[in-house]
Amino acid sequence: MGSEIVADSLVINELQNHLGVDVSVITDPSVTASYMRDQAPFAESAPPLAVVIARDIQTISSLLKFAHAHSIPVVTRGGGSGLAGGANSTADSIVLALEKMAEIIEIDPRNMIARVQAGVINQDLDIAAQEYGLAYLPDPASREWSTIGGNAATNAGGMCCVKYGVTSQHIRAMTVVLANGEIVKLGSATKKAVTTLDLAHLMIGSEGTLGVIAELTVSLAIRPKSPSTLVATFADITEAARASTELLKFSPSMLEIVDQTTIRAVEAWRPLGFESVGSVLLMQVDDGSDLSEAVALCTAMGAVDAIFSDDPADSADLIALRKLAYPALERMGMTLLDDVAVPLTKIADLVLAVEQIAATHKLTIAVFGHAGDGNLHPTIVYPHGDDDAAERASKAFNEIVLTAQALGGTTSGEHGIGSIKRSLVLQEIDPKVIELQRSIKAIFDPKNILNPNKKLA
Numbered sequence: 251m252g253s254e255i256v257a258d259s260l261v262i263n264e265l266q267n268h269l270g271v272d273v274s275v276i277t278d279p280s281v282t283a284s285y286m287r288d289q290a291p292f293a294e295s296a297p298p299l300a301v302v303i304a305r306d307i308q309t310i311s312s313l314l315k316f317a318h319a320h321s322i323p324v325v326t327r328g329g330g331s332g333l334a335g336g337a338n339s340t341a342d343s344i345v346l347a348l349e350k351m352a353e354i355i356e357i358d359p360r361n362m363i364a365r366v367q368a369g370v371i372n373q374d375l376d377i378a379a380q381e382y383g384l385a386y387l388p389d390p391a392s393r394e395w396s397t398i399g400g401n402a403a404t405n406a407g408g409m410c411c412v413k414y415g416v417t418s419q420h421i422r423a424m425t426v427v428l429a430n431g432e433i434v435k436l437g438s439a440t441k442k443a444v445t446t447l448d449l450a451h452l453m454i455g456s457e458g459t460l461g462v463i464a465e466l467t468v469s470l471a472i473r474p475k476s477p478s479t480l481v482a483t484f485a486d487i488t489e490a491a492r493a494s495t496e497l498l499k500f501s502p503s504m505l506e507i508v509d510q511t512t513i514r515a516v517e518a519w520r521p522l523g524f525e526s527v528g529s530v531l532l533m534q535v536d537d538g539s540d541l542s543e544a545v546a547l548c549t550a551m552g553a554v555d556a557i558f559s560d561d562p563a564d565s566a567d568l569i570a571l572r573k574l575a576y577p578a579l580e581r582m583g584m585t586l587l588d589d590v591a592v593p594l595t596k597i598a599d600l601v602l603a604v605e606q607i608a609a610t611h612k613l614t615i616a617v618f619g620h621a622g623d624g625n626l627h628p629t630i631v632y633p634h635g636d637d638d639a640a641e642r643a644s645k646a647f648n649e650i651v652l653t654a655q656a657l658g659g660t661t662s663g664e665h666g667i668g669s670i671k672r673s674l675v676l677q678e679i680d681p682k683v684i685e686l687q688r689s690i691k692a693i694f695d696p697k698n699i700l701n702p703n704k705k706l707a
């Protein structure tokens with residue numbers, strides 16, 4: 251047995267003694283390997299030293315006290331649905347898995363809040379809130395398996411953000427375990443609170459680098475009405491993008507755009523009748539308003555066709571194109587999903603630039619995303635097992651980000667920086683801000699044990 255392995259097993263024994271026999275400390279490589287990465291291709295990862303399954307906040311605190319004393323990196327993991335390599339482990343790290351901290355502690359309908367453990371699945375909370383006529387609104391497409399803690403740590407978005415905002419707008423307070431194991435409560439359960447610096451929101455989007463979010467108090471909303479849905483087709487993306495900014499006046503609860511490459515991928519798999527179309531806009535409103543005026547606006551702005559339905563039963567059919575976009579691309583090969591945000595007026599410019607990047611690198615790149623937020627997901631498709639194409643895909647991925655930056659946009663709109671976009675941040679962000687971020691990290695995590703080499707450039 252090598253001396254490093256002996257040293258590792260001594261540390262793990264000590265950790266198990268420290269945490270107590272009731273806490274699962276997993277070292278079986280066939281199990282630890284399943285905790286070593288999220289859903290981002292290309293992001294580096296290695297099986298961790300151990301996986302600790304936390305069932306309560308005391309376990310998190312004990313683990314961090316131990317890791318802090320021994321300077322061992324800790325990678326917090328929610329659902330592992332991330333798309334930036336944020337939850338990926340290194341060989342010298344411990345993965346702190348929060349999947350068993352899945353208790354909805356309280357739903358308080360009169361104050362319209364819920365208190366949950368961090369490992370609660372997003373959709374489970376929304377279903378529980380439904381019983382009170384309430385909703386937990388943030389709706390990442392991964393909501394069936396991503397956790398509220400992970401959503402907070404990445405400040406996840408989704409389709410409803412155009413009306414209801416991203417995760418941060420729905421979080422009031424949280425209990426956080428600091429790098430040295432201390433437990434602090436940040437924020438307030440009240441709707442308004444300006445008593446302290448907004449440290450709860452500093453944690454939001456910090457991707458596990460500043461503390462471990464153990465419990466959250468989130469806002470619930472009156473459940474919106476069933477949506478009415480509009481579908482408008484355009485000859486090209488420029489017209490569709492221009493119409494999308496005008497449609498914002500209808501207060502959409504969803505406003506998505508789909509480019510021609512995406513349309514072709516879906517049509518080749520599940521024909522929906524859009525084969526001769528250049529771009530499609532899909533909009534929903536959930537306030538019961540009539541969409542005839544929106545149809546007229548689309549027509550005036552060059553739509554080839556525009557229809558709407560206020561029958562909830564039709565909604566699923568009408569937004570099928572958007573729902574099928576990613577699965578249709580996945581069946582064509584390996585996919586590398588980018589995530590950038592640009593000013594609303596630059597959406598078409600981004601799509602046209604992506605078409606150029608696709609041609610240069612001889613790749614298929616489809617673009618769809620949240621037109622109402624300027625947050626697009628150019629998705630690079632390349633053949634399985636083709637190393638050369640994989641390298642070109644990786645270059646194209648970075649070029650898309652640089653293009654978004656050049657258009658006045660940003661490196662990530664919702665998926666986060668993780669490890670895959672760290673190097674790209676420096677080109678966008680003022681060095682002074684990078685320095686401030688590093689100082690904040692040093693205050694919260696002086697030994698740099700919390701998800702090192704992620705998020706912060």
Ligand SMILES: Cc1cc2nc3c(=O)[nH]c(=O)nc-3n(C[C@H](O)[C@H](O)[C@H](O)COP(=O)(O)OP(=O)(O)OC[C@H]3O[C@@H](n4cnc5c(N)ncnc54)[C@H](O)[C@@H]3O)c2cc1C
Nearest residue numbers: 328329330331332336391392397399400401406407458463
């Ligand atoms: C099919 C699919 C669709 C998706 N759709 C969307 C979408 O519409 N919008 C969107 O924004 N994202 C989307 N994502 C990305 C992903 O689901 C989100 O980033 C999600 O918020 C991650 O949650 P998770 O619980 O899986 O976190 P993980 O993937 O486990 O972790 C994500 C990051 O958060 C950290 N972290 C997790 N839990 C905690 C905690 N309690 N305390 C501190 N740090 C923590 C991790 O260390 C890591 O850095 C999608 C992913 C997939 C695979």
